[in-house]
Amino acid sequence: MTAPTGRRRPAYDAASLLTVAVAEFNTRGYDATSMEDLSRAAGITKSSFYHHVSGKEELLKAALTRALDGLFGILSEPESLSGPALDRLRHIIYRQVEVLQSELPYVTLLLRVRGNTETERWALARRRAFDASIASLVAEAVADGEVRAGVEPSLAARLLSGTVNSISEWYRPGRPGSDALPGEVVRIVGEGIIPPA
Amino acid sequence: MTAPTGRRRPAYDAASLLTVAVAEFNTRGYDATSMEDLSRAAGITKSSFYHHVSGKEELLKAALTRALDGLFGILSEPESLSGPALDRLRHIIYRQVEVLQSELPYVTLLLRVRGNTETERWALARRRAFDASIASLVAEAVADGEVRAGVEPSLAARLLSGTVNSISEWYRPGRPGSDALPGEVVRIVGEGIIPPA
DNA sequence: CGCCGTCAACCGAACGATCGTTTCAGGGTC
DNA sequence: GACCCTGAAACGATCGTTCGGTTGACGGCG
Numbered sequence: 001m002t003a004p005t006g007r008r009r010p011a012y013d014a015a016s017l018l019t020v021a022v023a024e025f026n027t028r029g030y031d032a033t034s035m036e037d038l039s040r041a042a043g044i045t046k047s048s049f050y051h052h053v054s055g056k057e058e059l060l061k062a063a064l065t066r067a068l069d070g071l072f073g074i075l076s077e078p079e080s081l082s083g084p085a086l087d088r089l090r091h092i093i094y095r096q097v098e099v100l101q102s103e104l105p106y107v108t109l110l111l112r113v114r115g116n117t118e119t120e121r122w123a124l125a126r127r128r129a130f131d132a133s134i135a136s137l138v139a140e141a142v143a144d145g146e147v148r149a150g151v152e153p154s155l156a157a158r159l160l161s162g163t164v165n166s167i168s169e170w171y172r173p174g175r176p177g178s179d180a181l182p183g184e185v186v187r188i189v190g191e192g193i194i195p196p197a
Numbered sequence: 198m199t200a201p202t203g204r205r206r207p208a209y210d211a212a213s214l215l216t217v218a219v220a221e222f223n224t225r226g227y228d229a230t231s232m233e234d235l236s237r238a239a240g241i242t243k244s245s246f247y248h249h250v251s252g253k254e255e256l257l258k259a260a261l262t263r264a265l266d267g268l269f270g271i272l273s274e275p276e277s278l279s280g281p282a283l284d285r286l287r288h289i290i291y292r293q294v295e296v297l298q299s300e301l302p303y304v305t306l307l308l309r310v311r312g313n314t315e316t317e318r319w320a321l322a323r324r325r326a327f328d329a330s331i332a333s334l335v336a337e338a339v340a341d342g343e344v345r346a347g348v349e350p351s352l353a354a355r356l357l358s359g360t361v362n363s364i365s366e367w368y369r370p371g372r373p374g375s376d377a378l379p380g381e382v383v384r385i386v387g388e389g390i391i392p393p394a
Numbered sequence: 395c396g397c398c399g400t401c402a403a404c405c406g407a408a409c410g411a412t413c414g415t416t417t418c419a420g421g422g423t424c
Numbered sequence: 425g426a427c428c429c430t431g432a433a434a435c436g437a438t439c440g441t442t443c444g445g446t447t448g449a450c451g452g453c454g
Contacts, residue, residue, distance in 0.1 A: 055415075241403090
């Protein structure tokens with residue numbers, strides 16, 4: 001997690017400081033986290049911290065970029081590009097849960113962005129674009145008759161995204177059953193959580 | 198929305214100021230919202246604002262109390278207390294969506310609490326207690342054999358709460374179909390969003 | 395009716411604390 | 425000695441909050 005190229009002191013690379021910073025952002029919230037908090041969590045003083053990173057918002061942007069790259073990468077995968085709309089949708093959901101697991105802190109931070117700064121608004125717009133592509137895929141599946149009647153596409157898409165994204169609020173890596181989670185989510189989202197009356 | 202008893206100047210009562218404050222909290226985030234922002238949104242100066250409210254955290258507490266009272270009120274309703282576990286669960290979900298609609302700003306604020314202050318930790322604990330009572334109801338329904346096999350109760354409960362709570366991120370009152378939303382959510386949560394393979 | 399004391403409502407200015415960020419004077423290693 | 429790293433101290437800005445004073449409508453009194 002340290003020693004950039006093997007020279008000089010132990011030193012802190014930008015990557016490990018980002019890890020620390022994002023963890024703090026997620027526990028206290030971005031606005032409530034001070035640079036003092038970040039440097040203390042990293043084990044150095046505030047000014048030393050500034051020698052490695054250019055500012056608070058740069059850390060946020062790096063974290064949000066990582067989360068968005070992970071999510072948009074899903075849309076470029078072959079299984080997301082060809083085949084029946086419903087199959088593509090299931091693959092995207094499966095992979096979205098996987099990315100949420102592997103990039104948990106970054107995705108969590110992304111899902112909490114409010115739009116106060118230019119960076120946050122940029123991330124918000126990108127995230128909305130991701131959700132929109134899922135929504136259009138749901139609409140396509142409905143139009144193709146692959147989804148049972150009575151499902152209002154935009155509502156279904158919103159609940160779908162909401163369900164998947166809510167995982168970030170309780171999932172913690174390393175617990176048993178983590179590997180099975182993506183498949184379980186796809187199954188439950190398909191079969192329903194509790195049976196209808 | 199104003200004129201407490203009809204005397205003196207136009208005046209602002211505590212209730213309308215709370216409405217304004219919660220709206221600001223939800224757009225900017227609690228920590229990122231200054232008392233200057235709140236007073237400007239209310240149309241008075243910062244010091245005038247302080248004449249009506251005792252402080253920032255008091256506003257937060259009042260809002261969170263209103264949200265929590267609305268949610269816990271559901272658990273005291275007759276339909277939540279007797280009958281098959283699955284019926285009780287469906288009623289609670291239906292009503293939870295209704296409360297989320299009617300108390301949208303307050304519930305939204307509650308769902309974003311991070312636990313920085315004592316007030317936030319109190320709200321967090323109460324909210325967890327609410328979720329726990331739903332989770333135990335799901336487990337009861339599974340134990341009674343009212344839910345199809347293969348559903349892991351704790352996972353189902355978490356996805357269930359996540360799905361319902363995610364509504365606060367996009368629902369806006371006044372749009373057509375609002376009245377049908379609670380029923381739609383109960384139905385979709387039961388039948389699934391997209392059909393299984 | 396007219397006058398006045400009273401008090402809630404409001405505002406301008408300032409409080410100490412903390413924010414994100416910068417400066418500068420060293421230490422450590424090559 | 426050159427270079428990277430570190431930390432103590434301080435920067436202006438803004439935070440939540442308080443203080444002192446002005447305004448103006450109301451109730452009581454002559």
